[in-house]
Amino acid sequence: MALTDTAIRNAKHGSKPIKLGDERGLFLLLQPSGGGTFIVSGATASLRGGARFSAFASAKFALRGLTQSLAREFQPAGVHVTHTILDGTIDSERSRELHSLDP
Template sequence: MADHKPLALVAGAGAGLGQSLLATFEEAGFEPVGIGRTRPDTTIGAFYKTDLSDEVQMRELIGSLIATHGAPQIVVHNAAELVIAPFAETTLHDYQRTWASMVQSAVLLAQGVMQPMARAGGGTFIVSGATASLRGGARFSAFASAKFALRGLTQSLAREYQPAGIHVAHVILDGIIDTKRSRVLHSLDPTKMMSPNDIAAAYVALARQPKSTWTHELDLRPASEGF
């Protein structure tokens, strides 16, 4: 395993930010591996289709990746499940699937990688948050409740694993990410959206921070975005 490039693992490596992360990590000298529920039409590096909320699938896949590549140096949780509906029309199933997609998947990912990373001397674990991580808007009760929980989980992981050399960071993406789908849905000027490549560059910068100046929470937004 000493001859391998260090592993960069992205959970939720769909088209858009997920693939930009893999491409940027590859350029930075890492071995990019993506996992997710749906395989993109094109992918950077290896991609493994898996249910991120399934305990058995995640345990087996992460165990196999670590056996092949060693403990990852960078891990990103980038999974999301967006539900937008009035509270009276939001079902219990809506809450369960948003929590499974975002919170349960992050728990399983962390359970698979944190101890191996600690034994290997450390690394970086980054969680993609959103505006809803800080503010629950009308019609976003399912999404915001899961994002709030994800933020709390990330804080707990940071306080537990930072002494073991693992840099745990939560990144609030306060804006619409520029993808083909978002351009169709929102009809926005791309200069007013978040560039996936620029977000990915910020993630690499987090992974390269010296231990004397670790950032736990970083908020990113376009210059035109109010806050």
């Protein structure tokens, strides 16, 4: 399910928090009081680039900047926006070749 403006506005508010998310790792926790938490998953590359990771680092830098802007935009409405670093490598033949790893 895509995390769209329409999905957020159509969420049924009740006495319990509502967790919305999408397939790309974005989550929004809506509180009955109207506030909430928006968690964006990032990587260490959002803080510093690395050799052979220029495309990845530039995308993660941009995501971090977007998250900071959203935090400032939605803070008055009681929505907490956070950028959380979740590093890891997906075990695949390509990642083992790229990082010179043995299975």
